[in-house]
Every structure is written in structure tokens, then in C-alpha cells.
Amino acid sequence: MVLATVYDPLVRMLGAGREPALRRATLAAGGVSGGHDLLDVGCGTGALLVAAHEIAAPGARLVGLDRSAAMLAAARRRSDRAGAAVELVEGEATRLPFPDACFDVVFLSLVMHYLSLDQKLSAAGEARRVVRPGGTVVVVDFGRPDGAHGRLHALLLLHGRAAAAAPDLVALLSRAGLEQVARRPSPIGPLHIVRGVRGVP
Numbered sequence: 336m337v338l339a340t341v342y343d344p345l346v347r348m349l350g351a352g353r354e355p356a357l358r359r360a361t362l363a364a365g366g367v368s369g370g371h372d373l374l375d376v377g378c379g380t381g382a383l384l385v386a387a388h389e390i391a392a393p394g395a396r397l398v399g400l401d402r403s404a405a406m407l408a409a410a411r412r413r414s415d416r417a418g419a420a421v422e423l424v425e426g427e428a429t430r431l432p433f434p435d436a437c438f439d440v441v442f443l444s445l446v447m448h449y450l451s452l453d454q455k456l457s458a459a460g461e462a463r464r465v466v467r468p469g470g471t472v473v474v475v476d477f478g479r480p481d482g483a484h485g486r487l488h489a490l491l492l493l494h495g496r497a498a499a500a501a502p503d504l505v506a507l508l509s510r511a512g513l514e515q516v517a518r519r520p521s522p523i524g525p526l527h528i529v530r531g532v533r534g535v536p
């Protein structure tokens with residue numbers, strides 16, 4: 336699949352050198368540290384999993400899920416090169432093939448904009464289901480642009496349509512039953528980082 340081949344150079348170009356900072360901010364939003372069990376839904380070519388390996392190994396369980404076999408093959412090549420032990424699973428964000436409460440942190444990075452509103456809600460609900468009580472769900476995606484400057488930035492980066500159609504990610508995670516939902520600082524303005532916690536009964 337072509338996207339799996341061009342995805343990493345494209346992200347480097349559009350991110351203008353800020354992709355590593357975005358990955359660090361994403362992991363920080365999840366409070367990732369050694370020994371955590373992490374799931375990356377829509378893991379693509381595995382950039383976040385490899386970044387997680389650098390800060391959470393040894394002892395972390397790193398699992399990536401994607402619907403695309405080509406993306407998973409690219410993620411396998413990247414994780415092998417980095418010496419990162421990751422489990423890669425083909426599957427759907429809206430029907431996660433994992434039992435309840437088996438991860439400390441679940442990420443959905445740049446995958447929500449592929450989904451319809453109903454699917455977004457299902458994916459957020461599934462993330463909440465598989466994260467442990469007290470664990471964290473982190474979503475990174477195009478958010479509604481902040482003010483005129485944000486809208487101009489979105490147009491210049493050619494994702495004006497994605498940004499205009501973007502849901503309120505804080506409201507979305509709240510509707511999925513997560514608690515303490517809040518936006519975190521993002522090094523790439525149009526990409527919002529939002530985290531929520533699964534409550535402890």
C-alpha cells in the first residue's frame with residue numbers, strides 16, 4: 336500500500352521537524368513510564384510505539400493495532416530496527432480484540448479523523464473499556480482551530496477541511512465516560528492532545 340511507504344516522509348515534511356516533540360508530548364500526556372502496558376490504536380508505521388520503547392522499556396508491554404496489514408509491516412520493520420519488542424495486531428479501533436481493563440494507557444494518535452462520529456464514539460468507548468481503572472486514554476488529532484490564526488494555520492497546512500469537521504475531542508472523551516478530560520499542550524498547534532482517565536469504582 337502506497338501510504339505505508341510515503342507516510343513517514345510525509346509526516347516529517349508536514350510536521351516541519353516537530354514530530355519528535357509531538358511524540359514526547361503524547362507520551363507525557365499518558366504519563367508513560369517503565370513497566371506500563373500500552374496500546375496504540377491505529378499505530379500506523381509504529382513511530383509512537385518506538386518512542387514509547389525508548390522511555391518505558393524494559394518491562395513495558397507495547398501493543399500496536401491497525402486495520403492495515405501494510406502499515407503493520409512497516410511498524411514491524413521500524414520496531415525491529417529499534418530493537419523494540421512490540422506486539423502488532425490487525426484489527427478495528429471500534430472492536431478492540433482485547434479483554435476489559437488490560438492496559439495502563441491507550442493512545443489514538445491521528446486515527447480519529449478517519450472515523451465517522453459514531454465510530455469515534457465507539458473507538459473512545461472501546462479505549463475506555465480496555466484501559467484499567469485509573470488508567471489514561473490519550474487522543475491526538477485535528478481539533479477545532481483556535482481563533483483566526485488557528486484557522487489560517489489549518490488552511491496553510493492543507494487540512495482546513497479536517498480541522499473544520501473536527502469534533503470537540505474533550506466532549507467526545509467525556510461522552511465516552513472518561514473523567515478528568517483535559518487538553519494538554521501540543522507542539523503542533525492544529526493537532527490537539529486530549530487525555531482522560533477511567534474512573535476507579
Ligand SMILES: C[S@@+](CC[C@H](N)C(=O)[O-])C[C@H]1O[C@@H](n2cnc3c(N)ncnc32)[C@H](O)[C@@H]1O
Nearest residue numbers: 377378379401402403406427428444445446449
Ligand atoms: C494517519 S495514520 C496515524 C498513524 C500513527 N498513529 C501516527 O500517529 O503516526 C492513521 C492510521 O490509522 C489506521 N486506521 C484508520 N482507521 C482505522 C480503524 N478503524 N481501525 C484501526 N486502524 C485504523 C490507518 O490504517 C493508519 O495506519
